[in-house]
Amino acid sequence: MDFPTIHTNFWDAVIAVPIVMSITQLIKTFVNVPKKYVPTVALVVGLIFSIFISHRHHLFAGIFMGWFYGYAAIGSYASLKTLFISFRNHKNPQHQ
Numbered sequence: 001m002d003f004p005t006i007h008t009n010f011w012d013a014v015i016a017v018p019i020v021m022s023i024t025q026l027i028k029t030f031v032n033v034p035k036k037y038v039p040t041v042a043l044v045v046g047l048i049f050s051i052f053i054s055h056r057h058h059l060f061a062g063i064f065m066g067w068f069y070g071y072a073a074i075g076s077y078a079s080l081k082t083l084f085i086s087f088r089n090h091k092n093p094q095h096q
Contacts, residue, residue, distance in 0.1 A: 012065065013072075016054055020046045021073040039074045046070025 024042040027033060033041055046069030051062035 011054065012068065016049060016065075016069050017072040017076060020049055020069045021077055023049075024073060024077075039070075042073045042077075043067070043070035046073060 020042060023045050024038065027041055027045070028038055043066075047063065047066030050066030050069055051059065055062035055065055
């Protein structure tokens with residue numbers, strides 16, 4: 001079995017990860033998912049998106065990149081949330 005050459009590209013960083021993050025937020029909002037399961041939802045969305053859309057011709061590449069999409073979405077959301085909270089607290093010191 002040959003392992004595929006997997007390239008991360010513009011599609012992965014600029015399109016797929018924000019889409020996974022957005023779909024996760026929609027699911028979180030409309031399905032009322034408990035907070036502790038949101039990272040799992042992002043991972044599952046990333047896997048589904050990668051396996052069935054972006055890497056549909058190779059399962060191994062789809063699984064590998066699906067993990068990338070899911071965890072990149074989780075990290076991006078956590079970073080944006082921390083930045084927003086920090087910015088809000090910096091502008092309004094009474095919220096600390």
